[in-house]
């Protein structure tokens with residue numbers, strides 16, 4: 114998997130985790146810990162090639178075939194803290 118838009122250190126990584134260990138109520142996701150939230154987003158980024166199913170449609174928009182493609186390259190979309198809000202791949 115090739116990932117475009119990687120950073121050595123994103124801004125959000127400077128935000129300290131404010132979770133209290135062993136205290137569920139004060140631990141993400143119950144707490145508003147930005148560090149853990151952004152970490153979770155980052156960890157959800159696929160690090161390995163994955164497959165998607167595309168619908169092949171005729172000119173009337175009817176699905177005539179399904180096609181499986183392997184995605185080998187994605188581009189990260191970053192938010193204001195350089196946190197990963199989404200990722201895209203080209204068709």
Ligand SMILES: [Zn+2]
Nearest residue numbers: 130132146149
């Ligand atoms: Zn945390």
